[in-house]
Amino acid sequence: MIGLRGFLKDETGTATIELMFVLPITLTIFFASFETGLVMLRSVMLERSVDIVVRDIRLGNLEGTQPPELKKLICETSALVGSIQTCVESMKIWMQPIDTADFAMIAPPRYCIDKGEDIATENLGEDAADVFAYGDGNQIMLMRICLKERPWFPTTVVGAGLISGGEDDGTYALLVTSVYVNEPG
Secondary structure, X not given: OHHHHHHHHOOOOHHHHHHHHHHHXXXXXXXXXXXXXXXXXXXXXXXXXXXXXXXXXXXXXXXXOOHHHHHHHHHHHOOOOOOHHXXXXXXXXXXXXXXXXXXXXXXXXXXOOOOOOOOOHHHHOOOHHHHEOOOOOOOEEEEEEEEEEXXXXXXXXXXXXXXXXXXXXXXXXXXXXXXXXXXXX
């Protein structure tokens, strides 16, 4: 009987019980905040690199550049790219002039590439001119970039939410849209 009373009065190890209740909640908040911040940082850096490349396109410095070279330029100017080759393979570029007579825009395909597919424009089921065109001087252009990324913590609430709305390959899409006017040439 004395052993049972001594056991019940002993307070050693009580911090462990409290830690087991608080630690999962704290780690969930930390990982969710980290993943959300990383997604936001990736998105901002992608938009920044697209803006830098679009400026060169608008000024005519990159006239005649093919989509793979343009993807490489975007990936090289982004600060959060681990591998430029992986970034290029995970990116889809859609660029078309906007008709200013009626501002009717062709609806681009709303998808990113599958990481297992070849990213050549011939695989899109459309003419390359329908997918990627530089346009003429004083023409309004619409450019859309889609980059597939993997979450760092795919088992957390935010990571699982990101990939549940995406493809079956465990990635989520970062989308950037830019509208610009070509300089007269």
